[in-house]
Amino acid sequence: xxxxxxxxxxxxxxxxxxxxxxxxxxxxxxxxxxxxxxxxxxxxxxxxxxxxxxxxxxxxxxxxxxxxxxxxxxxxxxxxxxxxxxxxxxxxxxxxxxxxxxxxxxxxxxxxxxxxxxxxxxxxxxxxxxxxxxxxxxxxxxxxxxxxxxxxxxxxxxxxxxxxxxxxxxxxxxxxxxxxxxxxxxxxxxxxxxxxxxxxxxxxxxxxxxxxxxxxxxxxxxxxxxxxxxxxxx
Numbered sequence: 001x002x003x004x005x006x007x008x009x010x011x012x013x014x015x016x017x018x019x020x021x022x023x024x025x026x027x028x029x030x031x032x033x034x035x036x037x038x039x040x041x042x043x044x045x046x047x048x049x050x051x052x053x054x055x056x057x058x059x060x061x062x063x064x065x066x067x068x069x070x071x072x073x074x075x076x077x078x079x080x081x082x083x084x085x086x087x088x089x090x091x092x093x094x095x096x097x098x099x100x101x102x103x104x105x106x107x108x109x110x111x112x113x114x115x116x117x118x119x120x121x122x123x124x125x126x127x128x129x130x131x132x133x134x135x136x137x138x139x140x141x142x143x144x145x146x147x148x149x150x151x152x153x154x155x156x157x158x159x160x161x162x163x164x165x166x167x168x169x170x171x172x173x174x175x176x177x178x179x180x181x182x183x184x185x186x187x188x189x190x191x192x193x194x195x196x197x198x199x200x201x202x203x204x205x206x207x208x209x210x211x212x213x214x215x216x217x218x219x220x221x222x223x224x225x226x227x228x229x230x231x232x233x234x
Contacts, residue, residue, distance in 0.1 A: 102165035147180035
């Protein structure tokens with residue numbers, strides 16, 4: 001007598017669907033993958049390329065209009081320069097800025113304080129050419145300022161160029177060094193010129209960063225406003 005194993009009831013088995021799934025066209029698959037990237041690119045372009053610059057410009061114009069427009073200095077309604085960009089002064093009745101190593105636009109010849117070609121000589125302190133250049137500047141500075149008392153230390157910023165070649169400021173020592181020449185050229189007392197320099201000294205940023213300095217353009221404009229024999233501060 002054969003014993004049969006009872007069959008347990010279970011879920012009904014289904015026959016798998018053997019019909020092939022239609023294949024998605026290649027162009028549609030590419031478009032589906034690229035759509036998020038295209039949308040993100042457009043959104044970020046609008047935010048970072050239009051909204052953010054306009055918002056930044058609006059805040060700057062509202063809170064810092066002078067700085068936002070280039071810190072321009074005007075005289076009688078005419079723009080004569082910027083307090084952030086130095087100028088090449090050579091006449092004896094004016095304070096001179098730092099030497100400038102900038103070149104002309106073609107990069108073939110020196111052109112001091114060329115704002116379109118900011119840069120330095122990139123010569124190190126032990127470079128023979130640099131040492132020779134500094135020595136030549138020292139000799140020229142002494143010849144240009146013959147009334148400076150012998151033994152007066154030479155301010156380093158009067159014989160070395162800045163990294164940008166466009167430095168608008170000089171150190172207080174550099175301004176003091178030039179006082180005898182300017183006083184003589186303008187028929188002013190040295191004390192008058194010194195007081196004028198002291199009035200234009202800008203302190204350290206936030207009282208901590210940088211060194212006291214004098215803006216050359218602003219100081220020279222103040223000089224032009226003085227009459228021979230007139231004390232500074234009036």
